[in-house]
Amino acid sequence: MSRALLLAAGEMTRWKNHLGVPKHLVPIRGEALIHRTQRKLHARGVEDIRVICQPERADAYVLPGIGTHAEPVWRDGAQHQHESSRHLWHTAGPTIVIYGDTYLTDPLLDAITADRGDPWHIYARYGPSTITGRPYGEMLAWVIGPDHHQALDRATGAALDAYRDGTTGRLLGWEVYRAAVGLPVQLHVRETEHFIEWDDASDDFDHPRDYDRWRELNPHLA
Numbered sequence: 001m002s003r004a005l006l007l008a009a010g011e012m013t014r015w016k017n018h019l020g021v022p023k024h025l026v027p028i029r030g031e032a033l034i035h036r037t038q039r040k041l042h043a044r045g046v047e048d049i050r051v052i053c054q055p056e057r058a059d060a061y062v063l064p065g066i067g068t069h070a071e072p073v074w075r076d077g078a079q080h081q082h083e084s085s086r087h088l089w090h091t092a093g094p095t096i097v098i099y100g101d102t103y104l105t106d107p108l109l110d111a112i113t114a115d116r117g118d119p120w121h122i123y124a125r126y127g128p129s130t131i132t133g134r135p136y137g138e139m140l141a142w143v144i145g146p147d148h149h150q151a152l153d154r155a156t157g158a159a160l161d162a163y164r165d166g167t168t169g170r171l172l173g174w175e176v177y178r179a180a181v182g183l184p185v186q187l188h189v190r191e192t193e194h195f196i197e198w199d200d201a202s203d204d205f206d207h208p209r210d211y212d213r214w215r216e217l218n219p220h221l222a
Contacts, residue, residue: 008100
């Protein structure tokens with residue numbers, strides 16, 4: 001049995017309250033984005049779904065009726081979301097980690113819910129997308145089996161060390177991935193065992209222009 005963690009605890013300073021809602025609640029065919037993700041995960045047999053969010057957003061972010069739980073986070077930032085959800089990684093099955101502001105297509109949801117996490121994988125786009133209009137790569141989801149928790153813990157520590165000593169100027173999922181597979185954390189490079197290239201309409205919405213451009217290029221999905 002899989003457990004899904006939806007990371008949605010950031011302050012969204014780049015979003016600037018576009019459309020008057022948090023980016024995790026932008027409408028996709030009239031349904032809030034993060035609710036759509038929960039519904040589709042549940043339809044694929046994932047019954048253990050946790051939304052990592054700030055306490056005041058829990059009621060709005062959790063989709064009622066399917067057993068989703070809110071896991072409050074009191075500090076902001078992607079690093080803190082990972083720290084606050086690490087204790088929730090499943091010890092009896094794969095853990096699916098999804099960024100809560102990300103639209104995932106049905107084929108991608110099929111792939112990550114079928115993945116057993118052995119070996120662990122990230123699903124990501126390495127470069128620009130002609131489908132969504134994004135000019136750069138994007139990390140979409142992780143699937144991690146229990147046997148790989150310690151290796152990824154070590155990679156997180158190595159990425160943190162690289163950030164502290166100035167080797168890299170940021171500490172996000174990309175840096176952890178590269179540290180885990182022995183690549184230079186500051187270079188945008190990849191390998192083939194753990195990196196699953198995924199280039200379709202799946203993408204995340206950091207800025208208002210990301211969502212607006214995605215809707216313009218994918219009107220049949222929006």
